[in-house]
Amino acid sequence: MDKKEIIELLQSTGREREILLKRAAEVKKQVVGNKVYFRGLVEFSNVCSKDCLYCGIRKSNKKVVRYNATDSEILDSCRFALENRFGSVVLQSGEVSSPVFVKRVDNLLKTIKKLSDGELGITLSCGEQSRETYARWFESGAHRYLLRIESSNPELYYKIHPKNKNHSFERRLESLRFLKETGYQVGTGVMVGLPFQTYDDLANDLLFFKEIDIDMCGMGPYIEHEGTPLYEFRGSLKTKAERFDLSLKMIACLRLLMPDINIAAATALQAIDPAGREKALAVGANVIMPNLTPCIYRKEYQLYEGKPCLDEDAELCRNCLEARIEISGNEIGYGEWGDSKHFANRTKK
Numbered sequence: 001m002d003k004k005e006i007i008e009l010l011q012s013t014g015r016e017r018e019i020l021l022k023r024a025a026e027v028k029k030q031v032v033g034n035k036v037y038f039r040g041l042v043e044f045s046n047v048c049s050k051d052c053l054y055c056g057i058r059k060s061n062k063k064v065v066r067y068n069a070t071d072s073e074i075l076d077s078c079r080f081a082l083e084n085r086f087g088s089v090v091l092q093s094g095e096v097s098s099p100v101f102v103k104r105v106d107n108l109l110k111t112i113k114k115l116s117d118g119e120l121g122i123t124l125s126c127g128e129q130s131r132e133t134y135a136r137w138f139e140s141g142a143h144r145y146l147l148r149i150e151s152s153n154p155e156l157y158y159k160i161h162p163k164n165k166n167h168s169f170e171r172r173l174e175s176l177r178f179l180k181e182t183g184y185q186v187g188t189g190v191m192v193g194l195p196f197q198t199y200d201d202l203a204n205d206l207l208f209f210k211e212i213d214i215d216m217c218g219m220g221p222y223i224e225h226e227g228t229p230l231y232e233f234r235g236s237l238k239t240k241a242e243r244f245d246l247s248l249k250m251i252a253c254l255r256l257l258m259p260d261i262n263i264a265a266a267t268a269l270q271a272i273d274p275a276g277r278e279k280a281l282a283v284g285a286n287v288i289m290p291n292l293t294p295c296i297y298r299k300e301y302q303l304y305e306g307k308p309c310l311d312e313d314a315e316l317c318r319n320c321l322e323a324r325i326e327i328s329g330n331e332i333g334y335g336e337w338g339d340s341k342h343f344a345n346r347t348k349k
């Protein structure tokens with residue numbers, strides 16, 4: 001697929017759109033099968049040193065009460081994941097790179113590995129770090145890392161981030177390179193429907209994923225948050241329904257472009273449509289991240305408005321998920337890591 005074709009697919013409606021979604025579903029089934037893998041998401045701290053212009057937990061949002069879940073709370077969530085045969089957890093936080101933070105994550109990784117007898121796969125999503133930190137965490141048991149590029153167009157990147165040393169596009173690219181060189185399965189992604197974003201940008205994002213040869217991807221709709229600078233541009237956005245639909249088409253196109261990668265059904269989809277994640281699973285996604293963040297912290301981890309599952313406990317989330325996944329014709333890969341086939345293929349070579 002070239003850029004022109006991708007743009008046509010992203011703009012498709014009616015029958016053409018149906019064909020795109022159907023083909024993506026077929027390719028998914030053929031190449032990665034119809035298993036959906038669970039990653040229990042633990043948002044263990046909302047302390048963040050950055051000020052991304054779209055994000056509800058940005059440093060300058062003084063309305064957010066900052067938290068650090070305790071080790072025992074985090075380990076409880078991991079135990080829950082283990083007992084419920086989730087296979088993997090994702091530890092996510094705001095971006096902090098102090099030695100204390102680096103050490104804390106390191107210890108957590110070792111403890112989780114020990115507690116699960118190596119059974120739980122661990123993905124990290126803790127932002128940009130030094131090459132040494134990435135290596136240290138890898139040694140201690142993390143084997144996948146998520147770091148969204150947010151936009152592969154540097155001009156757009158600087159419209160949605162402050163233009164300073166702390167928010168460098170180059171550094172983000174470099175971080176993705178470090179992660180890959182360290183040996184992680186690398187995941188990235190973008191937000192769909194950002195202010196100033198064009199179809200051309202989105203098509204380039206997909207080609208960028210292909211070019212840097214990612215193993216995993218998470219893409220969801222951009223959702224405006226009142227406590228952020230980008231809120232000012234809410235009048236220029238596509239409707240939420242349009243952003244949702246465009247996210248589905250991005251997922252479908254990516255499945256056609258990179259058939260063997262893992263694609264997550266982003267939680268932001270569910271903030272627009274209650275069955276949003278399942279719809280993504282039906283058109284090419286194969287990973288879902290049930291929220292295992294201790295309930296007392298959830299309302300302080302609102303990256304965007306209308307984030308779902310704020311007051312549901314993890315158990316409830318899991319039950320409703322299970323039923324829906326089975327109805328959507330997929331099967332749950334219980335107790336499996338569900339690693340990216342693409343990673344296996346590219347490292348075999």
Ligand code: 5AD
Nearest residue numbers: 054055148221222223225268303304
């Ligand atoms: N809308 C949608 N997604 C968001 N993220 C952050 N803020 C928003 C928002 N307002 C996404 C970013 C980040 C991921 C953890 O959450 O892409 O990488």
Ligand code: FES
Nearest residue numbers: 048050052055058
């Ligand atoms: Fe925390 Fe963007 S605001 S990393």
